[in-house]
Amino acid sequence: MVVGVTVGFVFAAERRQLILEMVRANGAVSLRELARVVQTSEVTVRRDVRALEAEGLLDRRHGGAVLPGGFTRESGFPQKSHLAxxxxxxxxxxxxxxxxxxxxxxxxxxxxxxxxxxxxxxxxxxxxxxxxxxxxxxxxxxxxxxxxxxxxxxxxxxxxxxxxxxxxxxxxxxxxxxxxxxxxxxxxxxxxxxxxxxxxxxxxxxxxxxxxxxxxxxxxxxxxxxxxxxxxxxxxxxxxxxxxxxxxxxxxxxxxxxxxxxxxxxxxxxxxxxxxxxxxxxxxxxxxxxxxxxxxxxxxxxxxxxxxxxxxxxxxxxxxxxxxxxxxxxxxxxxxxxxxxxxxx
Incomplete structure (x- = not known):
């Protein structure tokens, strides 16, 4: 199970902090799972991920987000098993x-x-x-x-x-x-x-x-x-x-x-x-x-x-x-x- 916390309505800053914490805890998380945890749409989550990537806090991947430097490093089995x-x-x-x-x-x-x-x-x-x-x-x-x-x-x-x-x-x-x-x-x-x-x-x-x-x-x-x-x-x-x-x-x-x-x-x-x-x-x-x-x-x-x-x-x-x-x-x-x-x- 992906590490995360189910929450109610949150503001953008709080939502992005939750997304960042999930990616840091799991190494890689799908947009679908992020949207489920923060209880918003994948469109909104994608916008949040773009903003966090612009700050250098994570990297986007098709359908998900990973820790920075994902091109040269490989996530371990526990992280991969929770993606898609x-x-x-x-x-x-x-x-x-x-x-x-x-x-x-x-x-x-x-x-x-x-x-x-x-x-x-x-x-x-x-x-x-x-x-x-x-x-x-x-x-x-x-x-x-x-x-x-x-x-x-x-x-x-x-x-x-x-x-x-x-x-x-x-x-x-x-x-x-x-x-x-x-x-x-x-x-x-x-x-x-x-x-x-x-x-x-x-x-x-x-x-x-x-x-x-x-x-x-x-x-x-x-x-x-x-x-x-x-x-x-x-x-x-x-x-x-x-x-x-x-x-x-x-x-x-x-x-x-x-x-x-x-x-x-x-x-x-x-x-x-x-x-x-x-x-x-x-x-x-x-x-x-x-x-x-x-x-x-x-x-x-x-x-x-x-x-x-x-x-x-x-x-x-x-x-x-x-x-x-x-x-x-x-x-x-x-x-x-x-x-x-x-x-x-």
């Missing part, structure tokens, strides 16, 4: 649907991948290779899932194994796909992180996989950090949540990633609000099925994500068409998925 929690849950639900029985996958370190691992525990015959103690812990009691840990040196801030030992243990490995998270994602540089050792291991994980699936909530879209882990042209699919209607930059980044050839799947209760112009919403008949949008003629074709796709796959339209369909995943009957068809490579 609902979005991470929806992303993990959808990402798990791309994994079939009997597959072998690699799962990197991160709070979103930890959520994914909890869902992968229900996939029989799965083999998961990971450098994350949190991922391994989430799968520890899954009788039908085999967990393979890399070697390496423990990095306490995110409970991950890093260094030459981790990288060497991945040599010669080949799996169907890698699921990775990171600190930021842009169309220009791809996935990045603020730690050099973590970036190096993530690159080794990518080398072991035929496909790369990035899990990143909307707060990471448009954020660029120090060390590149996965270039955009290597990313097969991005699984994310729907950016808020006011977050034009995140929506623009999503379209730019689609233009680069990345298949984008958007999941969560908020999918559909603030969607890019031209999106085609799924009808009721499609709400119980996942649809993968194939690339248009002349574009890069990735390997299919999951075998035995349901019949009736949506076909690509004219260049620039964006296709959207709805999905019900287990108990997440209201979840939705948006697939943006890439325009060109």
């Amino acid at each position: 929690t609902a979005e991470k849950t929806a992303i993990a639900d959808l990402a798990a649907s791309f994994v079939d029985e009997g597959e072998a996958v690699v799962v990197g370190a991160g709070t979103t991948t930890q959520e994914l691992a909890r869902r992968l525990a229900r996939v029989p015959g799965l083999t998961v290779v990971t450098n994350s103690l949190l991922v391994a812990q989430a799968l520890a009691h899954a009788n039908r899932v085999e967990v393979v840990m890399t070697g390496g040196t423990l990095r306490g801030s995110n409970y991950a194994l890093v260094g030459s030992g981790a990288e060497q243990s991945l040599q010669g490995l080949r799996v169907s796909r890698a699921f990775l998270s990171g600190s930021g994602l842009t169309a220009e540089r791809g996935l990045s992180t603020s730690n050099m050792l973590s970036a190096s291991v993530d690159r080794a994980l990518v080398q072991a996989a035929a496909e790369v699936v990035v899990l990143a909530d909307h707060t990471k879209l448009g954020t660029d950090t120090m060390f590149q882990t996965v270039p955009t042209d290597v990313i097969t699919r991005l699984v994310t949540d729907e950016p808020p209607a006011h977050d034009d930059r995140a929506a623009t980044e999503l379209q730019a990633l689609a233009d680069q050839g990345v298949h984008i799947s958007v999941a969560g209760p908020g999918a559909g609000s603030g969607s890019p112009t031209g999106a085609v919403h799924g009808d009721a008949d499609r709400q119980a099925r996942r649809r993968d949008v194939p690339p248009l003629p002349g574009q890069r074709r990735s390997l299919p994500l999951g075998h035995g796709q349901p019949p009736g796959t949506v076909q690509g339209g004219p260049p620039g068409a964006q296709l959207r369909s709805a999905v019900a995943l287990g108990d997440q009957a209201t979840a939705r998925v948006a697939d943006l068809a890439p325009r060109r490579r």
Whole structure:
């Protein structure tokens, strides 16, 4: 639970002091959580965060606020686990649907991948290779899932194994796909992180996989950090949540990633609000099925994500068409998925 105090009406100065105290206590807090605690709108909170940033007291991030110097420093696991929690849950639900029985996958370190691992525990015959103690812990009691840990040196801030030992243990490995998270994602540089050792291991994980699936909530879209882990042209699919209607930059980044050839799947209760112009919403008949949008003629074709796709796959339209369909995943009957068809490579 994010450290904070529920309050009634407060003046701007008091409200901003509360916001500052929450960010200092947690390292990173979403705008949604800040608005809930100080009992005001996200628009007002965003204005407060801008004012505090102008004073050098905190840094803005898409969908949240962090302590100053967030570009060069990395929040620890306790701070990250409180940021965009609902979005991470929806992303993990959808990402798990791309994994079939009997597959072998690699799962990197991160709070979103930890959520994914909890869902992968229900996939029989799965083999998961990971450098994350949190991922391994989430799968520890899954009788039908085999967990393979890399070697390496423990990095306490995110409970991950890093260094030459981790990288060497991945040599010669080949799996169907890698699921990775990171600190930021842009169309220009791809996935990045603020730690050099973590970036190096993530690159080794990518080398072991035929496909790369990035899990990143909307707060990471448009954020660029120090060390590149996965270039955009290597990313097969991005699984994310729907950016808020006011977050034009995140929506623009999503379209730019689609233009680069990345298949984008958007999941969560908020999918559909603030969607890019031209999106085609799924009808009721499609709400119980996942649809993968194939690339248009002349574009890069990735390997299919999951075998035995349901019949009736949506076909690509004219260049620039964006296709959207709805999905019900287990108990997440209201979840939705948006697939943006890439325009060109």
